[in-house]
Amino acid sequence: MAFWAGGSPSIVDYFPSEDFYRCGYCKNESGSRSNGMWAHSMTVQDYQDLIDRGWRRSGKYVYKPVMNQTCCPQYTIRCRPLQFQPSKSHKKVLKKMLKFLAKGEVPKGSCEDEPMDSTMDDAVASDFALINKLDIQCDLKTLSDDVKESLESEGKNSKKEEPHELLQSQDSVGEKLGSGEPSHSVKVHTVPKRGKGASLNQILCRKLQEKKKKNKLLALMILRFSTELALQSRASPPSLGFLFMTNSSLSFASPSEAYHQLEVRLVPASFEDPEFKSSFSQSFSLYVKYQVAIHQDLPDECGKTEFTRFLCSSPLEAETPPNGPDCGYGSFHQQYWLDGKIIAVGVIDILPNCVSSVYLYYDPDYSFLSMGVYSALRREIAFTRQLHEKTSQLSYYYMGFYIHSCPKMKYK
Incomplete structure (x- = not known):
């Protein structure tokens, strides 16, 4: 069978639905039914x-479930990337990856469906907001200098504060820390005791300052990386925040000074x-x-x-029309190379109206990432x-089928 609307024809062998077969979702031995064709x-x-x-499609086999007969109805769903706004859990995943790439930090007890923290440090949250409002015409060096100046001025202001201005007891500090307020909101000033070393309040204050400094440095890296992307792509800095781009418009990489190279x-x-x-051998070994x-x-x-x-x-026949994307249309593998080895592969189809995820x-x-x-x-x-x-x-971004009765599909 061949069908076309001008240009090269599509050639397929059609197989109408006849028998039921084993369902890959609920494992029913004779519950699934679909029409199909070999393309x-x-x-x-x-x-x-x-x-x-x-x-x-699955390879060259293209199929459609018989919705009123199959045990697990499968619905085509798609995402609108232009209107997409990342949730708190999405931002946590992105932040986790950035920390791993920038500083080599490996999260403890992390998993795919890890819940998002109820709060985020104000220092990092404010820089997220700044990233999303950046003007692409801004100069990267100027932005970096501005942030550095704000950090330096903050340091000077903190030095001006006298330790005698505010004195809190250890009990009141404990109430603050256990009250559910963000840790950065606790400001502790104590009078040092001679000959007895650092007090509990001083230790807590020092740790809070160190944590705040780390968050500021991380936010500066986020700001720098995001602005580099904006200046190279000549588009508004993406709300996703952590995209790294090389000179190739279709190749992404982390900056050379990062702890890990992705x-x-x-x-x-x-x-x-x-x-x-x-890269076939390495990609195949990873698949196994x-x-x-x-x-x-x-x-x-x-x-x-x-x-x-x-x-x-x-x-799919590869096509590179003049009004299409630079990479053309067709089937592709997105290979994630970490420090010179493949750690993930996304199989996708790039079509006239969408990016379709295959596997x-x-x-x-x-x-953990x-x-x-x-x-x-x-x-x-x-x-x-x-x-x-x-x-x-x-x-559009097509995410494949959604099966409401399958727990593994809840993430969609």
């Missing part, structure tokens, strides 16, 4: 029209592409590690044939915004 080749516009009608490369999913071919650790698959079930058929083969696999050793949430924020949503600047009709 030998397909234009990006034809696939765009199909996913808008509830179809999705680079995200967009590679066409094609063995004809030299970069995809050279992920499937075995996260989905408890047997190593024998994760062969190169299965990997290639599932995540490398695509029916994500990552190194389980880096689960919440790679699923981070990749959705940093690459799919932020990336769609970037592509929209060149191609105005490309303004």
